Amino acid sequence: xxxxxxxxxxxxxxxxxxxxxxxxxxxxxxxxxxxxxxxxxxxxxxxxxxxxxxxxxxxxxxxxxxxxxxxxxxxxxxxxxxxxxxxxxxxxxxxxxxxxxxxxxxxxxxxxxxxxxxxxxxxxxxxxxxxxxxxxxxxxxxxxxxxxxxxxxxxxxxxxxxxxxxxxxxxxxxxxxxxxxxxxxxxxxxxxxxxxxxxxxxxxxxxxxxxxxxxxxxxxxxxxxxxxxxxxxxxxxxxxxxxxxxxxxxxxxxxxxxxxxxxxxxxxxxxxxxxxxxxxxxxxxxxxxxxxxxxxxxxxxxxxxxxxxxxxxxxxxxxxxxxxxxxxxxxxxxxxxxxxxxxxxxxxxxxxxxxxxxxxxxxxxxxxxxxxxxxxxxxx
Amino acid sequence: xxxxxxxxxxxxxxxxxxxxxxxxxxxxxxxxxxxxxxxxxxxxxxxxxxxxxxxxxxxxxxxxxxxxxxxxxxxxxxxxxxxxxxxxxxxxxxxxxxxxxxxxxxxxxxxxxxxxxxxxxxxxxxxxxxxxxxxxxxxxxxxxxxxxxxxxxxxxxxxxxxxxxxxxxxxxxxxxxxxxxxxxxxxxxxxxxxxxxxxxxxxxxxxxxxxxxxxxxxxxxxxxxxxxxxxxxxxxxxxxxxxxxxxxxxxxxxxxxxxx
Numbered sequence: 001x002x003x004x005x006x007x008x009x010x011x012x013x014x015x016x017x018x019x020x021x022x023x024x025x026x027x028x029x030x031x032x033x034x035x036x037x038x039x040x041x042x043x044x045x046x047x048x049x050x051x052x053x054x055x056x057x058x059x060x061x062x063x064x065x066x067x068x069x070x071x072x073x074x075x076x077x078x079x080x081x082x083x084x085x086x087x088x089x090x091x092x093x094x095x096x097x098x099x100x101x102x103x104x105x106x107x108x109x110x111x112x113x114x115x116x117x118x119x120x121x122x123x124x125x126x127x128x129x130x131x132x133x134x135x136x137x138x139x140x141x142x143x144x145x146x147x148x149x150x151x152x153x154x155x156x157x158x159x160x161x162x163x164x165x166x167x168x169x170x171x172x173x174x175x176x177x178x179x180x181x182x183x184x185x186x187x188x189x190x191x192x193x194x195x196x197x198x199x200x201x202x203x204x205x206x207x208x209x210x211x212x213x214x215x216x217x218x219x220x221x222x223x224x225x226x227x228x229x230x231x232x233x234x235x236x237x238x239x240x241x242x243x244x245x246x247x248x249x250x251x252x253x254x255x256x257x258x259x260x261x262x263x264x265x266x267x268x269x270x271x272x273x274x275x276x277x278x279x280x281x282x283x284x285x286x287x288x289x290x291x292x293x294x295x296x297x298x299x300x301x302x303x304x305x306x307x308x309x310x311x312x313x314x315x316x317x318x319x320x321x322x323x324x325x326x327x328x329x330x331x332x333x334x335x336x337x338x339x340x341x342x343x344x345x346x347x348x349x350x351x352x353x354x355x356x357x358x359x360x361x362x363x364x365x366x367x368x369x370x371x372x373x374x375x376x377x378x379x380x
Numbered sequence: 381x382x383x384x385x386x387x388x389x390x391x392x393x394x395x396x397x398x399x400x401x402x403x404x405x406x407x408x409x410x411x412x413x414x415x416x417x418x419x420x421x422x423x424x425x426x427x428x429x430x431x432x433x434x435x436x437x438x439x440x441x442x443x444x445x446x447x448x449x450x451x452x453x454x455x456x457x458x459x460x461x462x463x464x465x466x467x468x469x470x471x472x473x474x475x476x477x478x479x480x481x482x483x484x485x486x487x488x489x490x491x492x493x494x495x496x497x498x499x500x501x502x503x504x505x506x507x508x509x510x511x512x513x514x515x516x517x518x519x520x521x522x523x524x525x526x527x528x529x530x531x532x533x534x535x536x537x538x539x540x541x542x543x544x545x546x547x548x549x550x551x552x553x554x555x556x557x558x559x560x561x562x563x564x565x566x567x568x569x570x571x572x573x574x575x576x577x578x579x580x581x582x583x584x585x586x587x588x589x590x591x592x593x594x595x596x597x598x599x600x601x602x603x604x605x606x607x608x609x610x611x612x613x614x615x616x617x618x619x620x621x622x623x624x625x626x627x628x629x630x631x632x633x634x635x636x637x638x639x640x
Contacts, residue, residue: 007448007451007575008571008572008575008576011448011451011452011455011566011571011574011575012568012571014411014452015452015455015565015566015568015571016568018565019565047567048565048567048568049567049568049569049570050568053568057569062567062568062569062572063569063572063576064568064569064571064572068568068572072568
């Protein structure tokens, strides 16, 4: 058993951290205030080959390992969680299904520019009436000659309206239930594809969550991803990986809060001494640090299993569940320790707390993670 | 064209703390980095490679863990990396270091040698110039801009207030300052390539063919007896009044202090 990162992974951590601290972190506050999509960050990450870390070089990726990718999401999220989710959704949810189920032509046409960061990707499963019950898809796809016609809408789509390539799920055969769902690669310019409402969010405000509308949207037949009826499986397996990414995002947010706290309690004086001298706060900090460390081990373990082609559905769910709840707890405690200052925008902890909340919700709520864990354990 | 870049791995001084009792650097747990000026030297070499075509060979002398600095240099875009590491190299002052590095440089057919102006741990700014002397080639220090015209470099050398433009034939040694450029981040792909497809070659004293008596501590004329933090006791003095009075007072004080 070996808990140490390889030299390669250590270098990835060092370089991404340096990059995130110098290039990403200084703009995080402004991005949160304006809700402006951080294109500049995306371009810089693309230039540094960060948009396709775990994919082979022949498909435009960096040819790296999955743990290195997860470390990158963690470090970017530590600086700016909104930028972290753009990276995670792009890499885990858009690139991955094309890499895993795409034909050679689909990989060449779509994965290469995505993994190089020349194009941005998104994943569209959630609908107004198909959230946790993702199988209740109402978007339909009907084959007409050499193309499918899509009708319906998707909501809360990360990178929606900013992405060039969308993995879209739709019913091709309602009579078959989940076996009637199919996946499609949809380009932003396909006729009949529109962007609807853009959400005003509590946190990760620089990232985009938008509605996608399909009105007789024309999708070429060759853009079917996998086979007809494989869509639900594609979505679920993809989300398994995505959850490791969100776990890493949550981990980054939690680590950022912990770092802010350890700095603050040494500086802030009350009753004639730094507040870090008080045992009450020391216990808080010890608990926070322990949970962050536990979260990191769960997240890296899930990533390690994925890298080594071991089953990781349950481990990814555990990692995401624990890391996101840790992020929420640690950021809330951080605000408490900062007191009144923590509630203001003078310090980043209130932003971290708002950013943390979504990690308990998207790519499967905490409750969904528990369903996944229990069903894997009990197999009932 | 071959460009040799000499770099040094140093403790990140932003993270360094001084032991209040011994007054020495606490190096434990302090991350190591490529010396900042050396990174500017490396960046410029890689830029020259991209613009004119060149092979960038990066060299360092240090303990085995200095390999990390070389891997980072490879990840930035250097082509070859050499680590001069041997127990007998340890404890070298700038003279012994320059002498050892010169031996290494002579193994290559080089056009430009790039060094950083100075390292943030020792701050001597001597190794670059001494290396040029050992190799008997021209040197330009404090370089803030480089242009290539055939076999000639047009170099801007920073001065306190302004710069001078120097035309110099290759081979030449340049020392870089931070104004020269902004070093790139190694790309993630570059990191994987640096570990999987590139090599850090180890060079020992025997490989270099140097006499162990002439390198490292034994080959160093400088002996460090002790290191102390200077105590500032003298306070500054400000003269007021008109210029004539001030000058008179200043001269008088300098005479009193036996300065003039």
